[in-house]
Each structure stands twice: as structure tokens, then as C-alpha cells.
Amino acid sequence: MELYSDIISPPCQNVLLVAKKLGISLNVKKSDIDDAADVAALTKLNPQHTIPTLVDDGHVIWESYAIAIYLVENYGQNDMLYPKDPKVRSVVNQRLFFDIGTLYKNVLACIDAKIEEQRVPEKLHGKLQQALELTEKFVTERSFIAADHLTLADIFVLGSITALEWIKYDLERYPGIRAWVKKVSAEFPVYDDFYKSIREGTKKYITSHGLDLEY
Numbered sequence: 001m002e003l004y005s006d007i008i009s010p011p012c013q014n015v016l017l018v019a020k021k022l023g024i025s026l027n028v029k030k031s032d033i034d035d036a037a038d039v040a041a042l043t044k045l046n047p048q049h050t051i052p053t054l055v056d057d058g059h060v061i062w063e064s065y066a067i068a069i070y071l072v073e074n075y076g077q078n079d080m081l082y083p084k085d086p087k088v089r090s091v092v093n094q095r096l097f098f099d100i101g102t103l104y105k106n107v108l109a110c111i112d113a114k115i116e117e118q119r120v121p122e123k124l125h126g127k128l129q130q131a132l133e134l135t136e137k138f139v140t141e142r143s144f145i146a147a148d149h150l151t152l153a154d155i156f157v158l159g160s161i162t163a164l165e166w167i168k169y170d171l172e173r174y175p176g177i178r179a180w181v182k183k184v185s186a187e188f189p190v191y192d193d194f195y196k197s198i199r200e201g202t203k204k205y206i207t208s209h210g211l212d213l214e215y
């Protein structure tokens, strides 16, 4: 299975972590979204030319949440990451849709503003704060964000929280999130190395693109 990916992209990080949890080895093809040749090659597979894009024996799928669900449903030895029980799954889905539509959306808006305007406007800051307050509530209601064990929702929300480093966001006010980050990352024996590669890749990207960002 090939995954077109770049470690600095949170949606790619999420899919890579899901694959690690499932014990799937992916043939990772590094795809630079700023490189015309890479974008042209990707566009042949995915008209939306987004990473991550997965190719499984000719079957092409993109959108990280859809890829993650596909991997669990096809290759998971059990349904732990995406439970089949409708009530449990509905909570996982709620958190996943909260991530794509609210949390990650606001994290990304803040990162874009920081890159383009060197500052995060008050209004965006407020929206991010509201999303983080909800996240704090979710991670303290149960052992994990959607169930009493790790699910896809933990992996995706972890990606959004990790991305806050782009804007050097201080999580001091969110002790629940900080404790949950430790618990979720401890679920991955390779997490420290994985995190190191995110940091190194992101630093390289910031330098090579001449971005005025402290990271």
C-alpha cells in the first residue's frame, strides 16, 4: 500500500499513527505540495491533490478520516479503534467531526494567520479557545476522548493539538488536555521518534520557505 504523504502535515501524521497502531507497513511516498512535479503526479491519482492519499492495490482513497476508517475496517484485527457498537461509534464520530469542523479547522486558521500576518487575530484566538475548552471537557469525561480506550478520535485530536506548536500555543490552562496527550502518546511505543521527525520536518519546511515563525 502506498501513502502519498509528508510528515509535517497533521492529516498525514494521523494516518501514519493509525497504520502504526494497526501494525500495517505503508510504502510512504513523500509528496511535497509545493513541488509542481509532485502535485502533477498526485493529481493523476487524486483530483483534489491533497495529502494523505492512499493507494491500496489500485484503489485510491483520500481524506485522512476516510483513509483511517478504511484501514481499520479492512486491516484491523478488531474494531477497537473504530468500535462497531452504534452508541460508542456515534461518540467517536462526533469527536471526529468536531475535529474536522471545529478544532482542526480553527487550529489551521490560526496557523495560516500566523504565517501570513505574523499574528493571530483576537477573533480567531477566541474561536480556538472555545474549541480547546470543549476538548478539555471531552478528554476529562472518559478515560480517552470518546471511549474507555484509544480510538481514532484520540489520534486525530492529538494531531490537532500537536499542530498548535506552529503558533507556540501555551496549553497551561488545559491540564486535562496535557494529561491526555501523555496518555495517548504512551499508546505508541515509537511516539518519541515520530514526534522528533515531525519537529525536524517542520523546522526544515519553515527554514526552506523563509517563514517568519519561531518553532
Ligand SMILES: N[C@@H](CCC(=O)N[C@@H](CS)C(=O)NCC(=O)O)C(=O)O
Pocket: 009, 010, 011, 033, 048, 049, 050, 051, 052, 062, 063, 064, 065
Ligand atoms: N481534509 C483533508 C485535508 C488534506 C489537506 O488539505 N492536506 C494538505 C496538506 S496538510 C494538502 O494536501 N494541501 C495541498 C492542496 O490542497 O493542494 C484530509 O483530512 O485529508
